[in-house]
Amino acid sequence: MTRSFSIETKNHGPVRVIAIRGYLDAHTAPQFENVVAEELRAGRCRLVVDCTDLDYISSAGLGVFMTFIDEARQAGGDIKLAAIQPKVYQIFDVLGFPALFDIQPSVEQAVARFDGAAEKD
Amino acid sequence: MTRSFSIETKNHGPVRVIAIRGYLDAHTAPQFENVVAEELRAGRCRLVVDCTDLDYISSAGLGVFMTFIDEARQAGGDIKLAAIQPKVYQIFDVLGFPALFDIQPSVEQAVARFDGAAEKD
Amino acid sequence: MASYERTFCLQVPSSTENLALIREFVAAIGEQAGFSENETARLALAVDEACTNVIEHAYENEATHEVTVRVTVDEDEIVFEVIDRGKGFDPTQAPVLPVEELIRQRRSGGLGLRLIRSIMDDVQYRIVPGEKNELKMIKKRRAGGAGGADAARPAQG
Amino acid sequence: MASYERTFCLQVPSSTENLALIREFVAAIGEQAGFSENETARLALAVDEACTNVIEHAYENEATHEVTVRVTVDEDEIVFEVIDRGKGFDPTQAPVLPVEELIRQRRSGGLGLRLIRSIMDDVQYRIVPGEKNELKMIKKRRAGGAGGADAARPAQG
Ligand SMILES: Nc1ncnc2c1ncn2[C@@H]1O[C@H](COP(=O)(O)OP(=O)(O)O)[C@@H](O)[C@H]1O
Ligand SMILES: Nc1ncnc2c1ncn2[C@@H]1O[C@H](COP(=O)(O)OP(=O)(O)O)[C@@H](O)[C@H]1O
Numbered sequence: 001m002t003r004s005f006s007i008e009t010k011n012h013g014p015v016r017v018i019a020i021r022g023y024l025d026a027h028t029a030p031q032f033e034n035v036v037a038e039e040l041r042a043g044r045c046r047l048v049v050d051c052t053d054l055d056y057i058s059s060a061g062l063g064v065f066m067t068f069i070d071e072a073r074q075a076g077g078d079i080k081l082a083a084i085q086p087k088v089y090q091i092f093d094v095l096g097f098p099a100l101f102d103i104q105p106s107v108e109q110a111v112a113r114f115d116g117a118a119e120k121d
Numbered sequence: 122m123t124r125s126f127s128i129e130t131k132n133h134g135p136v137r138v139i140a141i142r143g144y145l146d147a148h149t150a151p152q153f154e155n156v157v158a159e160e161l162r163a164g165r166c167r168l169v170v171d172c173t174d175l176d177y178i179s180s181a182g183l184g185v186f187m188t189f190i191d192e193a194r195q196a197g198g199d200i201k202l203a204a205i206q207p208k209v210y211q212i213f214d215v216l217g218f219p220a221l222f223d224i225q226p227s228v229e230q231a232v233a234r235f236d237g238a239a240e241k242d
Numbered sequence: 243m244a245s246y247e248r249t250f251c252l253q254v255p256s257s258t259e260n261l262a263l264i265r266e267f268v269a270a271i272g273e274q275a276g277f278s279e280n281e282t283a284r285l286a287l288a289v290d291e292a293c294t295n296v297i298e299h300a301y302e303n304e305a306t307h308e309v310t311v312r313v314t315v316d317e318d319e320i321v322f323e324v325i326d327r328g329k330g331f332d333p334t335q336a337p338v339l340p341v342e343e344l345i346r347q348r349r350s351g352g353l354g355l356r357l358i359r360s361i362m363d364d365v366q367y368r369i370v371p372g373e374k375n376e377l378k379m380i381k382k383r384r385a386g387g388a389g390g391a392d393a394a395r396p397a398q399g
Numbered sequence: 400m401a402s403y404e405r406t407f408c409l410q411v412p413s414s415t416e417n418l419a420l421i422r423e424f425v426a427a428i429g430e431q432a433g434f435s436e437n438e439t440a441r442l443a444l445a446v447d448e449a450c451t452n453v454i455e456h457a458y459e460n461e462a463t464h465e466v467t468v469r470v471t472v473d474e475d476e477i478v479f480e481v482i483d484r485g486k487g488f489d490p491t492q493a494p495v496l497p498v499e500e501l502i503r504q505r506r507s508g509g510l511g512l513r514l515i516r517s518i519m520d521d522v523q524y525r526i527v528p529g530e531k532n533e534l535k536m537i538k539k540r541r542a543g544g545a546g547g548a549d550a551a552r553p554a555q556g
Contacts, residue, residue: 026455056422056440058447060507070503179294212357250410
């Protein structure tokens with residue numbers, strides 16, 4: 001069945017890309033929360049969350065973004081979102097996320113929005 | 122959602138190939154039954170049922186094969202099955218279908234088993 | 243250990259339209275209970291067959307009634323109860339003809355009960371026609387499973 | 400016309416593990432009732448949020464209890480009832496802070512009730528702590544739907 005959730009992280013220059021797949025709900029959000037917390041703890045505060053394969057998000061998933069966005073920004077970074085499917089985007093939209101988060105159509109565009117991201121490789 | 126069922130028929134030389142997709146249960150079996158009945162009524166008795174995209178079959182679906190196999194054979198044809206996924210094959214197997222029906226790994230192989238199928242194109 | 247027991251219940255209108263939902267319900271529980279994908283597919287089939295019989299025979303295709311599926315999972319087995327309030331029947335009288343014979347008679351029916359019996363380890367009926375008919379189907383877990391445990395792989399026998 | 404009404408019921412253990420099954424249940428019914436894919440996805444989200452609250456707050460993450468979701472569909476609307484026997488709460492006291500404020504407080508919660516209210520046309524609580532807490536959520540069909548029909552596009556504003 002396709003009831004699962006998985007996370008993959010990789011570097012994209014100086015930016016860390018976290019790809020999340022499947023269903024992000026109260027059952028799976030703790031996994032995502034741990035990964036984001038770990039990245040920030042390790043000093044990686046320029047994060048792009050790749051939502052290409054994210055099929056569902058509930059408030060538990062949205063809450064992870066809310067918990068860490070301030071910390072990332074205060075450390076000089078950001079948590080940007082990329083490639084959100086329309087079905088999932090409507091949920092971010094209902095809550096007014098687009099005014100508070102930087103949401104980009106593609107991972108490349110999200111990465112490019114970090115100052116100096118183009119410098120290194 | 123992927124709760125659907127669909128049927129497509131086409132000619133493969135003198136053989137009629139009926140591709141069935143999705144879930145064949147008591148809800149969708151009448152559709153399949155109508156298509157097979159129509160083929161036989163029209164005098165097309167060399168049938169191959171392409172099960173490549175068949176995800177599920179219950180006794181209601183199996184019953185369609187049982188209802189028409191004799192009629193097809195008496196008319197000089199057959200209903201052959203092709204490309205059944207292992208998950209679905211186990212159901213045919215439980216009922217002893219492999220001893221009663223000609224089940225082939227591919228549509229091409231099933232078509233080739235009709236005498237003279239290779240002659241025309 | 244008894245605290246492991248978990249119960250799930252699904253009640254839907256008696257229409258074949260709802261068979262897909264019933265199968266998804268069983269599949270989700272089977273998967274959660276640790277049955278393999280193939281085992282889970284067979285459990286869903288058996289419950290589909292039982293519910294199809296309720297819809298077609300007990301309720302004679304009237305969609306205004308209800309079918310209930312209760313599932314209980316514990317460390318030894320998974321138990322399915324399919325409950326209806328329809329006309330009931332005498333399961334000891336239900337014919338179990340060989341498939342060849344069914345073909346000879348051009349009968350499309352008669353496979354459902356056979357599938358249920360080959361998939362499950364134990365099948366029990368409690369029939370009170372019009373009141374409450376219950377079909378209880380039990381599948382043992384593979385490890386502890388003496389009778390009929392379906393080893394897709396050789397396993398720890 | 401009244402004969403159109405159909406009722407579905409799902410009861411599962413109070414574990415977040417079952418949220419996926421609850422969403423599939425709602426999705427199957429929403430689709431069958433003729434709601435669009437996007438509408439159906441939102442209905443599933445609202446019910447997920449309500450059940451998540453029951454599991455996390457009413458039962459404080461103890462998986463030994465039960466969550467019940469009843470769905471009634473008729474020609475005008477779809478009605479969801481989420482029922483628990485947990486500790487209950489006073490919904491008039493539940494804070495509905497702006498998202499900015501939540502972020503400032505580094506709070507991850509507080510979005511569920513807001514999502515439910517924005518998705519549904521009507522939301523009612525009947526709370527008897529420890530006995531039976533019911534959250535009733537109503538969504539009108541779009542055609543006849545006066546209040547709050549969810550226009551994903553500009554629509555008839
Ligand atoms: N729940 C039920 N209520 C009434 N009759 C039933 C029920 N289940 C089975 N039967 C009877 O047993 C027969 C055999 O059932 P089955 O093997 O499933 O084949 P089929 O349903 O295709 O005829 C049915 O034709 C029916 O007469
Ligand atoms: N079913 C419930 N039982 C008890 N308390 C609840 C319930 N639903 C909501 N609450 C209370 O209302 C608050 C707000 O709920 P919600 O908006 O869903 O956010 P969250 O659950 O993330 O805190 C919860 O924190 C909780 O205190």
